[in-house]
Amino acid sequence: MAKAISLIVSALCILAIADFAHAHEEYHVQGQIYCDTCRVQFATRIADPIEGAAVRLECRKRDGSENVTYSVEGLTDADGLYHLPVEGEHENEICEVILVKSPREDCSEQMDDFNRARVVCSSNSGIDNAGQVRYANALGFMIKEALPGCKQVLDELGFFPLHE
Template sequence: MAKAILVLSAVCSILTFANFAQCHEFFNVEGSVYCDTCRVQFKTRLSEPIEGAVARLACRDIVTEKVKYVTEAVTDKNGKYTMKVEGDHENELCDVAVVHSPREDCNEPGLSFNSARVVCSKNVGIPNPTRYANPLFFMQKAALPGCKDVLDELGLFPLEF
């Protein structure tokens, strides 16, 4: 009899935990932040990861555009961050944006591509709970001297440096 009660108690605990896990969705949003050393607003071989940059995810209601959820993360030495996002945000638009760079020489936000859209819902056909954001960046105050060569290598018309 005692074994039956023990087994029944264990089964109830497992079912309770499983039900709890279903009610509380979690997503991991991963991305990176770099310094655009050539001021071209895309990553080149001269781009540098920014350690200690702050990225913020904000989810807004699709209809009212009211912010419903916000979380932040700080980048590691490789410029990478991971955010734990709680809940399913099916009826919200979630965007990650950079909000702070610790580098005095590279803290100017980009003129475009200053955020990355991320879907944080289980109802989109993506079984993996990890979502990947496009790389984000800050621009260096002045382009590095080697940027002209990088743009020539890419076959792009060099910008004024």
């Protein structure tokens, strides 16, 4: 009987240690913010990275509530890249990188459907050895008027105008 109790106590201690280590996970979310110089709502070869753009990572419970359980903000570097530290395990949450603000007056309009990117901040991601870095899809702000070179860029991509 004493051996059984000892085994149970040992098992509980191991589970507690594993849970403690799991709860102190740290991830790093990375992504890029760009200026959509053609107003097509995706990055082209003439899109510009935006330095100093503000982004925020928010995590919310999956129950449909809007209560934010975790939030961290950051700024992009000269290449438009951001690196956000994420503390803890967010397996049962929806985490998204959200555009906050562009430092460029000429490129500050947010895209309608592409102003946020979901990212998994959990070790239970379904990917073996996913590591601690999570990559978010690139997000962008739009310029007020498309640059003159956009027609050539879109022709190269195989886009055809609907009306001439």
